[in-house]
Amino acid sequence: MSAAATTASGAPGFWSRARRHKSFVLGGLLSAVLVAVALLSLVWSPYPPGDIDIPNKLQPPSAAHWLGTDSLGRDTASQLLVGSQNSIVVGVVAVGIGLSIGVALGCLASARRGWVEELVMRASDFTFAFPALLSAIMLTAIYGPGLLMSIVAIGIFNIPVFARITRGAANAVWARDYVLAARAAGKGAWRISFDHVLPNIASVLIVQATVSFATAILAEAALSYLGLGTQPPQPSWGRMLNEAQTMMFQAPMLAVYPGVAIALSVLGLNLMGDGLRDLLDPKLARKR
Secondary structure: OOHHHEOOOOOEOHHHHHOOOHHHHHHHHHHHHHHHHHHHHHHOOOOOOOOOOHHHOOOOOOOOOOOOEOOOOOEHHHHHHHHHHHHHHHHHHHHHHHHHHHHHHHHHHHHHOHHHHHHHHHHHHHHHOOOHHHHHHHHHHHHOOOHHHHHHHHHHHHHHHHHHHHHHHHHHHHOOHHHHHHHHOOOOHHHHHHHHHHHHHHHHHHHHHHHHHHHHHHHHHHHHHOOOOOOOOOOOHHHHHHHHHHHOOOOOHHHHHHHHHHHHHHHHHHHHHHHHHHHHOHHHHOOO
16 A cells, blocks of 8 residues: 555555545545536537527527527527536635635634634624625625626625634634643744644635535525526526526426536535545544
């Protein structure tokens, strides 16, 4: 067995255990398909997704149109492929906003404690009163609907999520002996946070980022379905569902395709998050 497959203590390494973890493998495969589809759509799609062809509307699947066409004659497969880009962009940017700001606030609350911690936590409670959907409604009322407003709304909602998780995990690390030794050696709070706290809570943040990515995809689809997210002519899985609801009796598969795409993407990320939680937890890792 190679060194990468085992740890110094002789226990199976991360990738060796990951290959045997069914949830992680299945979630990783589904997530890889989502990323591969989004990358493919950057350079190729069967047809331009916004091309309207009224004479060929509501066509069934065929060699010319693999998944048929919608009520405006647009190629459904092309819209699904290009629509995956929005899911990736919203997930990456919105989670990035929550991760960067939330982790910084959580570390600040844990390092300073006292009134600083109380202020950060109460601000988080206040932000929780405005979920992504409500925030998007307020932002679109001021600035108009669009993908950017969806990203901002979802990102703002992610900030208190990461702040709370970071603060809770960091508080446990600050009580460890090696952190007390670092403080006794004269290290400052921020130096300890970077050198000792963040490396020891990274696994928790990775798992939460994966789960938040799935939530962001679902939130973007919901906002687009309501007309608050991605605007025409840019394809979106949520807006495809909205447009398909008027054709449920004529072409029900128009709703099935984007619905399945959303479900598989969210399922894959959640399964991968569950798998990472098991694999990165030292107690669970020793059992595998």
